[in-house]
Structure formats: C-alpha cells, structure tokens
Amino acid sequence: MTSTHMTISTVLVANRGEIACRVFRTCAEAGIRTVAVHSDADEGALHARVADAAVRLPGVTPAETYLRGDLIVKAAVAAGADAVHPGYGFLSENADFARAVLDAGLVWIGPPPEAIEAMASKTRAKRLMGVEPLSEVTEADLPVLVKAAAGGGGRGMRIVRRLADLDAELAAARAEAASAFGDGEVFVEPYLEGGRHVEVQILADTHGTVWALGTRDCSLQRRHQKVIEEAPAPGLPHALRRELDGLAVRAARAVGYVGAGTVEFLVAGDRAQFLEMNTRLQVEHPVTEAVFGVDLVALQIRIAEGHALDPEPPLPRGHAVEARLYAEDPARDWAPQTGTLHRLTVPEGVRLDTGYTGGDTIGVHYDPMLAKVVAHAPTRAEAVRRLAGALERAAVHGPVTNRDLLVRSLRHEEFTSGRMDTGFYDRHLAELTAPAPDPYAPLAAALADAHGRSRFGGWRNLPSQPQVKRYLMAGEEHEARYRHTRAGLAADTGEVRVAHVDARTVVLEVDGVRRRFEVARYGDQVYVGATALTALPRFPDPAAQRAPGSLLAPMPGTVVRVAEGLAAGAAVRAGQPLLWLEAMKMEHRISAPVTGTLSALHAAPGQQVEVGALLAVVTETPVEAHQEEQ
Structure with missing residues (x-):
C-alpha cells in the first residue's frame, strides 16, 4: 500500500480530559494548531482552555456529548480542522465515525474503518484469531467473563462464578456497555484465574511496515480497569515474548492495520490466550514511549500524513x-x-x-x-x-x-x-x-491554624487551659492539644517540641528527630503532607445526624434501577443489593448494611441524586428476633 505525503495543519481531538491535553501537547511541539470540543459540563475544563480553539457541542447531555460523531465532524469543519484524532474511549473504535470523518474530506488519525470494524467487535476479533466465544455456559465452564463487544476500559465486564448469577450479570453488563459505548452487545468467554494481562504495542504505516514495540504488563486492575502498567512485562520467557510479538504483527497484517494499536493477551506460565485488539492509542502508551524513546502521537500524525516508518523499530532502553x-x-x-x-x-x-x-x-x-x-x-x-x-x-x-x-x-x-x-x-x-494516619498530623494542622489566626501570639502571664481542636482523619475523630506560651505555640505534651510554626509549615521534634510538615487548608479540609483531615466544628449540629441504617448516596448520580419487588416494609439481609446508581459511566451497587427491615425507600429509577442524599433506611432486626425465627 502506498500513500502520498500531505501536511496536517490543524487537528481536532474528538475527546476530552487527559488524552486531549496529551495530543494537544504533541501538536503544539510540531507547530500544528489544535481544536477542542466540549460539553456544557466541560466548558471550563483544561482541554478546552489549552486548545487554540474550542467548540461547544450543543443540545445533548454531558454523557452523550462525546458520542455524537455528527456534531464532532461539523465542529471540525466549522473550525477549519483538516484532521481528527479520536484519543481513546468514546468514538475511538467506532468505524462509522471514522468513515464520517473521511467522508467530510478530513484526515483520520487512526486505522482504516475496515480494520476498526474487524477488531472493534471482540467477538469478530476472536474469530479472526481462531478463538470462539462461549455460546452456552455450563457449570464446567465456570468461572467465565462477561465482556462488552464494543469499547473497553473495564466497562460492561463481569466475572461470573455461579451459574445462577449469569442472567443478572449479563443484564448489568449490557446496560453498562450501552451507556458507555452506545452498544449493548456482550459475549462470554472462559476466565483464566491467576493470569497476567500482557499486551503488545504495534505501529503500522501505509507502506507495509509493522512495528511490535515490546510488551506491557497491566495486571494490577480494579473492576477490570488497569491501575498500574509497566514496560516491558517482567519475567516473560524470551520465547513467549517472541510469540506475542508475532501474534500481534499477525493480527495487524490480517486486517490491513494502520497507525497505533494494541493486542492484548492473558498469560499464565508460558501460555498466552488472545483477548482483543484495541484499534486506538492506549491509556498506558507513555510507558512504551519512555522505553523506546518515541512519541507515539507524533508517529500517528506522521503515518496519517503518509510517511513511512523505519524498517526496524528503535531498541528499548x-x-x-x-x-x-x-x-x-x-x-x-x-x-x-x-x-x-x-x-x-x-x-x-x-x-x-x-x-x-x-x-x-x-x-x-x-x-x-x-x-x-x-x-x-x-x-x-x-x-x-x-x-x-x-x-x-x-x-x-x-x-x-x-x-x-x-x-x-x-x-x-x-x-x-x-x-x-x-x-x-x-x-x-x-x-x-x-488506615495508617500520621499521628502528628492533627497537631501540625492545629498549630498552623492557630498561628494563622493569632495576631499577637496569644500568650498569657497566668497558666491557661490547653486549646483543643478536633479533626476527622481516616474515618476517626482525633484531638490536638496545644498552648500559647511566652515562647510561642507549644504542644500540650512533653514528648513533642515545636521547633517552628507558621501558617504553612510546622516542624516538630520527637525524641530528638525533627519532622517537617507542609500544611494547606481549604475551608474545613486540611492537608498535612499526604494526610487529609477535616476540621470538625466545636459544637456538632444535631440536625446533621442521620438515623442508624441510613443509606446515603456516596456520589452524585442517577438511580438506574431498584431491586425487583423492593418496597418499604420488606425484609432484607446484610449485603443484599437494594438499588444501583450510575455515575462516571459505571454502575455502583448500594447494598443493605445490616439484616432487618427496609423502613424507608426514597429512591426511584431515573432519579438524580446528590452526594449524601438519603436513599433508604434499613432498621436492624434484633439478634433475638433472628433466634426466634430459627
């Protein structure tokens, strides 16, 4: 395949947040103008502020904004962009969006729509690599993994270890996938316990060259979303590394791939199981950039302009x-x-x-x-x-x-x-x-606050009672006691000497060892180094107290569903799911804290709630009642 060279002058990033800022940084270094798109909720976001131009996408909810390819293409044309970079997530693996960009006469900084189509559906990708998803699940297949056919990032993914849970988890995965990607298709595959998540970064140009830029290990995950990643993947046998590189290149060539992509595997011992191919830049691409000394975004742009890669990739370091x-x-x-x-x-x-x-x-x-x-x-x-x-x-x-x-x-x-x-x-x-809170953090916070509030030092000729401040730290209440003296502020304990104090810095000496604490305060929130505290009022407000068993919204969100048949007066058991909140594109289960009676239910499907909103109240059943029932 050949391509003529062209020069990209203005790039619109069809994304938000960190990845939009990341692409803008490379564009700025290359002298390329940048265009951001944003929702109403993101009007003041950093990515909208740092771009050379920004376009508001009107008439849709914040959750839908970055999924509206038609509005994004219109924004690119209106802003005079000649290329679109999709980032990751949202529409980055949507073949229809890639086609819409190309049909508008713009350059698509990504793989051909046909390659996206072949690999973006994980079911089709597995068949292409000779792997069939499970069509029917039996006890012998357990545990299994339910996965969204489109998208990634752990959304629409569930581990199922009991056959009785399969239908409910399929329904939850479909709902989450539809919300995140606009596609509720899911599939089921075997789940390999104790496996490592290993992937290979690939880069392909329009001239037939495909690079395999080493491995990454992404095994540390929560909710199937990566938390810590590294390159290269440690401890892999040399033969397995070569096998993974070969499989990744094979996958890229099989679909005529162009640009940056990632082929993911589950590895156990010296065995590798193909998971999927992500037809986009990955969140964790910086570790590969660091090891190989490359800028993957810059290379994506060069490839989109028609330039050829070197015959061989650089050596890792x-x-x-x-x-x-x-x-x-x-x-x-x-x-x-x-x-x-x-x-x-x-x-x-x-x-x-x-x-x-x-x-x-x-x-x-x-x-x-x-x-x-x-x-x-x-x-x-x-x-x-x-x-x-x-x-x-x-x-x-x-x-x-x-x-x-x-x-x-x-x-x-x-x-x-x-x-x-x-x-x-x-x-x-x-x-x-x-919890491992710093025991001296409350004292440092109190001393810095006292210094900032005192104009004259506060000392008295006569001995005075110690000053007391209360803080919430790691979920527990702590007291800090100090005194105003002729020499300045002092701890109300002989084991600690105050060596220095001002509104931002406190130095305490304990057993001859000096420790320096940096203090920052924002209203009632205080940060002493890495320790977070909340300053408590001197006299707590009784009206702020909630009844025992109150279930409060842990975050702002939408009540997406309530457990079937659940109503006030129902008997519930500890840990039983009562309702589900959707926030930040994920579903969060709210469960009964104790076994007892649902004495109040204030939540209904579709309801928008703020953090701390009262959702339900569960009145605990006395132990004697359990014994009588038995």
Whole structure:
C-alpha cells in the first residue's frame, strides 16, 4: 500500500480530559494548531482552555456529548480542522465515525474503518484469531467473563462464578456497555484465574511496515480497569515474548492495520490466550514511549500524513512504570469522588499527564481518572522505587484518591518481585487500604491554624487551659492539644517540641528527630503532607445526624434501577443489593448494611441524586428476633 505525503495543519481531538491535553501537547511541539470540543459540563475544563480553539457541542447531555460523531465532524469543519484524532474511549473504535470523518474530506488519525470494524467487535476479533466465544455456559465452564463487544476500559465486564448469577450479570453488563459505548452487545468467554494481562504495542504505516514495540504488563486492575502498567512485562520467557510479538504483527497484517494499536493477551506460565485488539492509542502508551524513546502521537500524525516508518523499530532502553491516579475511594468499593481539585503537583523526575489543574472541578459525568504518573529508569526496581517516592511526595489536595493505594501497591512484595496477576486486589485490597494516619498530623494542622489566626501570639502571664481542636482523619475523630506560651505555640505534651510554626509549615521534634510538615487548608479540609483531615466544628449540629441504617448516596448520580419487588416494609439481609446508581459511566451497587427491615425507600429509577442524599433506611432486626425465627 502506498500513500502520498500531505501536511496536517490543524487537528481536532474528538475527546476530552487527559488524552486531549496529551495530543494537544504533541501538536503544539510540531507547530500544528489544535481544536477542542466540549460539553456544557466541560466548558471550563483544561482541554478546552489549552486548545487554540474550542467548540461547544450543543443540545445533548454531558454523557452523550462525546458520542455524537455528527456534531464532532461539523465542529471540525466549522473550525477549519483538516484532521481528527479520536484519543481513546468514546468514538475511538467506532468505524462509522471514522468513515464520517473521511467522508467530510478530513484526515483520520487512526486505522482504516475496515480494520476498526474487524477488531472493534471482540467477538469478530476472536474469530479472526481462531478463538470462539462461549455460546452456552455450563457449570464446567465456570468461572467465565462477561465482556462488552464494543469499547473497553473495564466497562460492561463481569466475572461470573455461579451459574445462577449469569442472567443478572449479563443484564448489568449490557446496560453498562450501552451507556458507555452506545452498544449493548456482550459475549462470554472462559476466565483464566491467576493470569497476567500482557499486551503488545504495534505501529503500522501505509507502506507495509509493522512495528511490535515490546510488551506491557497491566495486571494490577480494579473492576477490570488497569491501575498500574509497566514496560516491558517482567519475567516473560524470551520465547513467549517472541510469540506475542508475532501474534500481534499477525493480527495487524490480517486486517490491513494502520497507525497505533494494541493486542492484548492473558498469560499464565508460558501460555498466552488472545483477548482483543484495541484499534486506538492506549491509556498506558507513555510507558512504551519512555522505553523506546518515541512519541507515539507524533508517529500517528506522521503515518496519517503518509510517511513511512523505519524498517526496524528503535531498541528499548530501561524500564518504565505508570500509575493511574483516580478520584475514588478504594476502601469503599472504589466509589468515585467529586468536588474541587485544589492542587495537583508531582516532584521533578517523573512524567505527569493530566486533564486537570488546581481549582478545576471533578464532575460526575466522566471517568474519575485525574492523572497518569510515569517513571523511567535503567532497571525495573529503580523505576518502581522512583514512582512510589514521587507519588508519596505528590500534593493531591481535593477529593479522596487512590494515591495511598498506589504507593502501597508499588511497594508490595508481590509486585516488586514481579509475581502479580489480575487477582492482586482481590487478595490484598484490605491490607492495602488499612488506615495508617500520621499521628502528628492533627497537631501540625492545629498549630498552623492557630498561628494563622493569632495576631499577637496569644500568650498569657497566668497558666491557661490547653486549646483543643478536633479533626476527622481516616474515618476517626482525633484531638490536638496545644498552648500559647511566652515562647510561642507549644504542644500540650512533653514528648513533642515545636521547633517552628507558621501558617504553612510546622516542624516538630520527637525524641530528638525533627519532622517537617507542609500544611494547606481549604475551608474545613486540611492537608498535612499526604494526610487529609477535616476540621470538625466545636459544637456538632444535631440536625446533621442521620438515623442508624441510613443509606446515603456516596456520589452524585442517577438511580438506574431498584431491586425487583423492593418496597418499604420488606425484609432484607446484610449485603443484599437494594438499588444501583450510575455515575462516571459505571454502575455502583448500594447494598443493605445490616439484616432487618427496609423502613424507608426514597429512591426511584431515573432519579438524580446528590452526594449524601438519603436513599433508604434499613432498621436492624434484633439478634433475638433472628433466634426466634430459627
């Protein structure tokens, strides 16, 4: 296949957030003008601010905006763009959208629509690679995996270990896939317990050259969505690496592939099972860029302009690890979090890809990923240590995130030794999310606050009672006691000496060891280093107390369904699903906290709820009642 060279001058990115900003960065370096599209909810988003031009997509809900290919093509034409980059997610693997872009006379920075069509449906892709999905599931097939035929990112995916659960999980997967991708088709395949998720990055031009740019390991996942990725995949036998490279190139050639793509496998021992081919750029592409010293977005653009790749790819160098920073609470079933991101900074020496900056709002309509942090070093051990240290020292001020989980995961012996698999969080989540608050954080917060509020030092000639401030830290209430003295602020305990205090920095000396604490405050939210606290009022408001058994919305969202036949007065058991919320393109199950009676149900399908809204109340049945029933 041949192609004439052309020059792209303006690129519209049919996406949002981090990936839009990522593509814009490469375009700016190449002197290419950029165009953003945005929903009403994203009007002030970073990707809409950094582009040379931005187009609002009107008349649709925020959730639908980036799925409206017709509006996006019109925006590209109106803004004078001559090319469209799809990013990942949304319409990036939609062949009809690719055709619409080409039909409008624009350059499509991606594979041919026919290649997308052949591989975007995972069922067709498996058949192309000689693998058949399960048409009928029996007990002998368990466990199985339900997957969306279109799209990815863990949406529309469920593990089923009991045959009795299959129908319900199929229905839930269809609903989630339809919401995320506009296509509710799902299929079932065997699930390989204890396997590793390994993938190969490919890059193909229009002149017949196909590169296999090494492997990535993406085994650390929650809800089948990747959390930590690295390149190359550690510990693979050389023969298996060659086999995976060969299969990836074979898949690309089979469909006449052009551009960047990824072929994914489940690996157990020296066996590899083909999973799918993603006909787009992957979230985790920066680790491959770091190891091979390339800019995959720049290469995508060059390929779209008709340029040829070198006959052989560059040689790999060192090891790279990426962590995805999410606004979510891993200890609460990975519940996404919303609110203002006050500050996001990382130390020098690591790469930060993000779609947010300080002051931005994390909304409910989209994926909760805040950023990707990437470390590259000569060896795997050095890269892992560098990334863990950078995350530990990062300033992440705002909603609850998975930052602490990432640091602990990177330092877990199973990960550092390269023995992880896709069941890592199933086994270790409890230990990785166990609270480990800094015992001196409340005192540092109280001292910094007291210094900021005091104009004259506050000391008295006569001894006074200690000042007391209360904070919520790691779900528990803590007190901090201090005094105003002639020498300044002092801790109300002999074991701690206050060496320095101002409104932003506190230095405490304990047993001769000095520790420095950086303090930042945003209303009632206080951050002492990596520790988040909430300043509690001196006199709690009784009206704010909820009845025991109250189920509150953990996030803003939409009630998509209520358990069949559920009504006030029904008997429920602890852990029984009562209703489902949809937020950030994922369904979140709300279950009964105790066994008892559903004394109130305030939620109905289609209802929009804010965080903290009362959904239901479950009154616990006394133990004696259980014994009598038995």
